[in-house]
Amino acid sequence: MRVLIIGSLAGELGKAAKIAVARGARLEQADDIRTALVILRGNAGVQLVLCELHHDIAALVRSLAHERIVVSVVACGLERDSEQALQAVRDGAQDFLPLPPDPELIAAMLAAAAGESHAMIARDPVMLATLRRAEQVARAQASVLISGESGTGKEVIARHIHRRSMRSTGPFIAVNCAAIPDHLLESELFGHEKGAFSGAVARRIGKFEAAQQGTLLLDEISEMDVRLQAKLLRAIQEREIDRLGGSVPVKLDVRILATTNRDLAAEAAAGRFRSDLYFRLNVIGLTLPPLRDRREDIVPLAEHYARHYADVNGLPYRQLSDDAGARLLRHDWPGNVRELENLMHRAVLLAEGATISAAILEMPSEPTTPAQAPVPVAETAPAIGGDHAVCSLVGRRMEDVEQALIIETLNHTLGNRTHAATMLGISIRALRNKLRDYVEQGLPVPPPQAGHWAA
Numbered sequence: 164m165r166v167l168i169i170g171s172l173a174g175e176l177g178k179a180a181k182i183a184v185a186r187g188a189r190l191e192q193a194d195d196i197r198t199a200l201v202i203l204r205g206n207a208g209v210q211l212v213l214c215e216l217h218h219d220i221a222a223l224v225r226s227l228a229h230e231r232i233v234v235s236v237v238a239c240g241l242e243r244d245s246e247q248a249l250q251a252v253r254d255g256a257q258d259f260l261p262l263p264p265d266p267e268l269i270a271a272m273l274a275a276a277a278g279e280s281h282a283m284i285a286r287d288p289v290m291l292a293t294l295r296r297a298e299q300v301a302r303a304q305a306s307v308l309i310s311g312e313s314g315t316g317k318e319v320i321a322r323h324i325h326r327r328s329m330r331s332t333g334p335f336i337a338v339n340c341a342a343i344p345d346h347l348l349e350s351e352l353f354g355h356e357k358g359a360f361s362g363a364v365a366r367r368i369g370k371f372e373a374a375q376q377g378t379l380l381l382d383e384i385s386e387m388d389v390r391l392q393a394k395l396l397r398a399i400q401e402r403e404i405d406r407l408g409g410s411v412p413v414k415l416d417v418r419i420l421a422t423t424n425r426d427l428a429a430e431a432a433a434g435r436f437r438s439d440l441y442f443r444l445n446v447i448g449l450t451l452p453p454l455r456d457r458r459e460d461i462v463p464l465a466e467h468y469a470r471h472y473a474d475v476n477g478l479p480y481r482q483l484s485d486d487a488g489a490r491l492l493r494h495d496w497p498g499n500v501r502e503l504e505n506l507m508h509r510a511v512l513l514a515e516g517a518t519i520s521a522a523i524l525e526m527p528s529e530p531t532t533p534a535q536a537p538v539p540v541a542e543t544a545p546a547i548g549g550d551h552a553v554c555s556l557v558g559r560r561m562e563d564v565e566q567a568l569i570i571e572t573l574n575h576t577l578g579n580r581t582h583a584a585t586m587l588g589i590s591i592r593a594l595r596n597k598l599r600d601y602v603e604q605g606l607p608v609p610p611p612q613a614g615h616w617a618a
């Protein structure tokens with residue numbers, strides 16, 4: 164992943180940069196915000212910006228919004244500068260990295276910005292068959308549509324297809340269509356020329372061009388606005404794009420992969436998704452089975468995460484006890500692999516004895532609906548007057564209950580905003596606005612995918 168550092172590499176930030184490089188990051192460096200913006204306009208592959216606190220972070224965030232550049236900004240400074248750190252978050256930084264740098268915190272930030280680790284575990288015959296099919300189609304050039312419930316590993320398999328393709332030495336660029344507002348998504352994908360809109364002060368290269376000779380993953384494609392769907396269809400058919408405000412088309416050599424956790428054929432039939440685009444994307448279709456239908460993967464995945472999170476947190480590796488394994492096998496996993504991963508992360512942090520026992524596995528009560536697309540409230544709401552959990556809320560202010568629910572959901576998803584918003588049935592933008600309000604009120608908010616150790 165590409166990381167842009169704004170500031171001097173001579174001091175503590177240089178140490179952070181070295182750690183990021185040791186974890187596989189490729190660095191860009193700018194002495195000031197003006198230079199950083201020049202780099203960002205020309206390189207849509209940058210996923211994370213680490214910016215020293217004393218730079219004008221508010222101005223950086225404003226320019227990024229103005230120029231429709233989507234990238235995570237993390238403010239960096241000494242731990243004692245907590246007032247400035249809070250101000251940086253108020254100004255729009257997504258997080259604060261205290262210096263001197265903690266290698267594990269940097270690893271978590273890189274993982275959060277890149278969309279977590281790429282290891283692929285598969286033991287169940289159903290999953291092995293899916294994997295074989297993915298490997299078969301990897302060498303083709305055709306688009307692949309990967310369907311499956313949220314958290315089943317659609318992005319993991321997309322990366323696997325890229326690694327096994329003839330484009331593996333080229334870039335793999337992922338764009339989450341649900342997480343980026345429509346007006347930003349267009350320039351994020353297609354780029355823009357200077358003057359294309361009031362904030363377009365210079366040419367900006369989009370994700371399509373950043374993915375040249377490689378693979379572009381359009382995550383959660385069903386959430387793409389209809390107008391953009393038309394533009395995407397043209398890009399795929401003509402193999403060229405026009406930057407916003409551009410007059411000369413740019414030729415493309417990009418393979419498109421797309422994911423959806425909705426039934427895209429049904430969306431097309433209902434007129435919510437263009438049928439012609441659906442057929443273009445679904446030249447090859449792959450469906451990832453939910454975890455409850457590939458039970459032989461559950462324990463190997465749990466063991467993988469027990470090892471991984473022990474490693475990441477500098478803790479001793481503890482095996483799963485037999486009763487813990489049995490308990491995992493009894494659960495239905497509505498949140499799929501992501502739910503299992505979060506549960507094991509917590510268990511690794513809480514474990515004390517020689518093994519991870521069933522007692523510390525914090526299983527939520529068995530939900531009745533799979534956690535994929537937001538479920539209409541009417542389908543899940545308890546009958547009025549009949550539910551103890553709801554009765555116990557009577558007398559509390561709506562705002563307080565909402566706040567507690569949001570923070571608790573974020574704790575459950577270990578800070579993952581996209582997943583929390585899906586569970587809450589609200590847009591990422593609405594969630595971000597709420598969190599910004601909480602930060603302004605001085606409330607502690609779980610940082611993005613940081614886990615308990617950073618809470």
Ligand SMILES: Nc1ncnc2c1ncn2[C@@H]1O[C@H](COP(=O)(O)OP(=O)(O)OP(=O)(O)O)[C@@H](O)[C@H]1O
Nearest residue numbers: 279280282283284313314315316317318319500501
């Ligand atoms: N087979 C697997 N082996 C190891 N880890 C996996 C596997 N499948 C999924 N994961 C992990 O589970 C988490 C969710 O995976 P991923 O983001 O690919 O799911 P998704 O189906 O794309 O979810 P969403 O639809 O919510 O975006 C990630 O942290 C990923 O690393």
